[in-house]
Amino acid sequence: MSSSRRLEELIEALRCLPGVGARTAQRMAHHLLERNRDGGRRLAQRLAEAMDGIGNCARCRNFSDTELCSVCTNASRDASLLCVVEMPADQVAIEQATGYRGRYFVLQGRLSPLDGLGPRELGLDLLTERLAEGEVRELIIATNPTVEGEATAHYLAQLARQHGVRPSRLAHGVPLGGELEYIDRGTLAHAFGARQDAG
Numbered sequence: 001m002s003s004s005r006r007l008e009e010l011i012e013a014l015r016c017l018p019g020v021g022a023r024t025a026q027r028m029a030h031h032l033l034e035r036n037r038d039g040g041r042r043l044a045q046r047l048a049e050a051m052d053g054i055g056n057c058a059r060c061r062n063f064s065d066t067e068l069c070s071v072c073t074n075a076s077r078d079a080s081l082l083c084v085v086e087m088p089a090d091q092v093a094i095e096q097a098t099g100y101r102g103r104y105f106v107l108q109g110r111l112s113p114l115d116g117l118g119p120r121e122l123g124l125d126l127l128t129e130r131l132a133e134g135e136v137r138e139l140i141i142a143t144n145p146t147v148e149g150e151a152t153a154h155y156l157a158q159l160a161r162q163h164g165v166r167p168s169r170l171a172h173g174v175p176l177g178g179e180l181e182y183i184d185r186g187t188l189a190h191a192f193g194a195r196q197d198a199g
Contacts, residue, residue, distance in 0.1 A: 007033070059130075061123050062106045063088050071104060078102045080137040082130065084156055086110050086144055094142065102140070105130065110148040111155060122152075124159065131163035141169045145190070 007029060014025035032040035056062065057069035064070075071077060081102025085091050091104050107122040109115075119125070130136060139160040143149035157167035173191025174183060183191075 056106075056108075059126075060104050060106055061108055061126070062091060062104060076101070079135045081140060082136045082138070083140040083142050084127070085142045086149065086152075090142060090144075107143075107152070110143055110146070110152040112148045119155070124155075127156075128159065128163075131160065131165055136163075136165050139165050139167045141167060145172045 057064040160167035
């Protein structure tokens with residue numbers, strides 16, 4: 001129990017961050033107050049600006065502070081390739097790890113009826129409009145290999161086929177440098193079932 005109501009409220013507010021429990025929030029709050037008040041003020045200002053100024057791109061639904069994000073307005077990107085990801089962090093991972101030069105569509109989640117996430121909440125009406133434009137030739141489905149992610153991938157593949165677009169799915173399975181004896185059973189079973197011709 002703190003002697004300051006404002007300190008208690010700051011600690012409680014910091015707990016909204018993922019992985020931050022009561023003790024970590026307390027350490028953060030104490031650090032800011034004891035050693036870095038200027039940093040705390042800068043953080044508060046940037047947080048306020050981000051919360052008020054960052055929205056979603058009208059075309060791909062990624063985070064953007066303008067109506068269309070920089071990827072959607074970049075004329076050098078290949079408009080015939082559209083990669084669908086669950087979250088903005090997934091797009092960042094693909095950009096950093098691959099040479100992909102197509103466009104994106106960010107679902108901001110995955111189909112999960114129990115959580116109230118259906119096609120409407122994922123913006124699939126907007127995706128349907130993009131596919132109907134006829135510019136997209138391949139829909140790269142990059143959802144996570146979870147039960148919900150696989151269900152979402154199946155739904156997206158059907159949607160693509162309805163519009164004459166070729167759906168493709170990211171490969172899943174044995175990681176490069178991995179040893180079979182240490183790979184979990186589900187991953188190994190999926191990799192074995194999706195095996196390909198050897199080159």
